[in-house]
Amino acid sequence: MRSSAEIIEEVRQEIPEVSVDEVKAEQDRGEDFVLLDVRDDDERRAGYIPGAVHVSRGMLELSIDDYVTDADQKIILYCAGGVRSLLAAKSLKDMGYTDTISMAGGYRSWLTAGYPTEQDKPMTHEQLDRYSRHFMLRQIGEAGQAKLLESKVLLLGAGGLGSPAAVYLAAAGVGTLGVLDSDLVEISNLQRQIAHRTEAIGTPKVQSATTTIKSLNPDVKVVPHQTRLKAENVLEVFEGYDLIVDGCDNFPTRYLVNDAAVLTNKTIVHGSISEFEGQVTVLKPYDGPCYRCLYPAPPPPGMVPS
Amino acid sequence: MATEAIKILVGIGSPLIGRLVLYDALRMQFRELKLSRDTSCPVCGDKPEVTGLFEDYDAWYDDYWVNAPAGQEAAD
Ligand SMILES: [Zn+2]
Numbered sequence: 001m002r003s004s005a006e007i008i009e010e011v012r013q014e015i016p017e018v019s020v021d022e023v024k025a026e027q028d029r030g031e032d033f034v035l036l037d038v039r040d041d042d043e044r045r046a047g048y049i050p051g052a053v054h055v056s057r058g059m060l061e062l063s064i065d066d067y068v069t070d071a072d073q074k075i076i077l078y079c080a081g082g083v084r085s086l087l088a089a090k091s092l093k094d095m096g097y098t099d100t101i102s103m104a105g106g107y108r109s110w111l112t113a114g115y116p117t118e119q120d121k122p123m124t125h126e127q128l129d130r131y132s133r134h135f136m137l138r139q140i141g142e143a144g145q146a147k148l149l150e151s152k153v154l155l156l157g158a159g160g161l162g163s164p165a166a167v168y169l170a171a172a173g174v175g176t177l178g179v180l181d182s183d184l185v186e187i188s189n190l191q192r193q194i195a196h197r198t199e200a201i202g203t204p205k206v207q208s209a210t211t212t213i214k215s216l217n218p219d220v221k222v223v224p225h226q227t228r229l230k231a232e233n234v235l236e237v238f239e240g241y242d243l244i245v246d247g248c249d250n251f252p253t254r255y256l257v258n259d260a261a262v263l264t265n266k267t268i269v270h271g272s273i274s275e276f277e278g279q280v281t282v283l284k285p286y287d288g289p290c291y292r293c294l295y296p297a298p299p300p301p302g303m304v305p306s
Numbered sequence: 307m308a309t310e311a312i313k314i315l316v317g318i319g320s321p322l323i324g325r326l327v328l329y330d331a332l333r334m335q336f337r338e339l340k341l342s343r344d345t346s347c348p349v350c351g352d353k354p355e356v357t358g359l360f361e362d363y364d365a366w367y368d369d370y371w372v373n374a375p376a377g378q379e380a381a382d
Binding site: 066139140144147148151153161164165168169172174230231234235242243245247251252253255256258259260262263267269271276277278279280281282283284285286287288289290292293294296297298 | 307308309310311312314315316317318319321322323324325326327328329330331332341342343344347348349350351356357358359360361362363364366367370
């Protein structure tokens with residue numbers, strides 16, 4: 001049997017190592033490489049190197065192709081002290097990745113050098129339980145959940161489309177949900193608009209949706225916008241949101257939302273539904289079409305997207 | 307819609323950019339259409355005509371349809 005020291009010595013012959021100073025310098029020069037944190041979740045919670053992708057050593061072989069698809073992509077791996085990253089780099093090399101490098105001294109040396117680190121807002125025990133099923137999805141994990149908790153999504157309309165989106169996004173732990181609607185809850189809404197309850201009939205939809213969201217997930221901050229979007233207020237309302245979920249129910253507003261989103265470079269998740277048919281797409285300015293690319297002229301009155 | 311939002315926020319998978327998914331609940335069928343950006347689009351095209359918001363989108367829409375000249379038919 002070979003000792004671990006022997007194995008490490010062997011791998012050292014095969015896998016190049018770089019110092020933390022070199023990694024920092026390469027980052028500062030904007031060089032193209034993936035910085036891969038292979039430590040465990042609890043180690044990462046205490047802090048990580050900015051820009052690093054996190055795949056714990058145990059999940060590495062299973063998950064690496066979610067992050068790196070090009071076998072010739074340069075990958076610099078780090079762990080706490082520089083040993084696990086060396087072995088992990090060897091595993092990746094054996095899988096066919098050609099340019100894997102280990103950061104000598106690991107995160108500890110990075111800290112000693114006084115280089116910048118980042119830390120996700122620590123989650124409470126309750127949050128660790130609440131989102132535990134997200135953590136099991138390797139593409140989400142704690143890092144993905146931290147992103148969701150920091151995200152700000154604006155829901156246009158709290159009706160048939162906005163309601164389920166609001167409920168699911170609240171459950172998933174999107175940190176800030178803006179809800180925009182000028183209507184009051186009517187009994188005929190309740191058959192499909194699941195963000196509203198019988199007790200809420202007659203009250204503003206934004207207020208009713210806020211109550212539902214808060215009782216589902218107190219982590220979510222709700223920003224009610226009890227108004228109708230207009231050219232005068234749209235830019236102000238959009239400000240600060242990362243993403244717009246458009247479930248609005250009339251064509252003039254759709255065009256307004258589209259134009260404002262292109263002008264402010266915000267992505268729209270766009271849905272519409274009519275009777276038994278629905279459609280969904282994502283409009284990301286300049287990356288794909290906008291609403292006007294698809295419908296240069298507005299559809300005539302009588303066709304109602306709701 | 308919520309799933310698409312979550313994918314975009316977390317930065318995973320392939321978001322529905324340039325694709326439209328149509329769902330028919332009666333037939334329980336999904337169809338997907340490829341969509342591409344129109345370089346002559348008035349808003350996001352190479353030479354955009356719309357570089358700011360209109361003053362009043364309701365009025366613009368009403369002008370387009372409600373006050374449309376007689377004989378103008380609804381496009382399909
Ligand atoms: Zn366009």
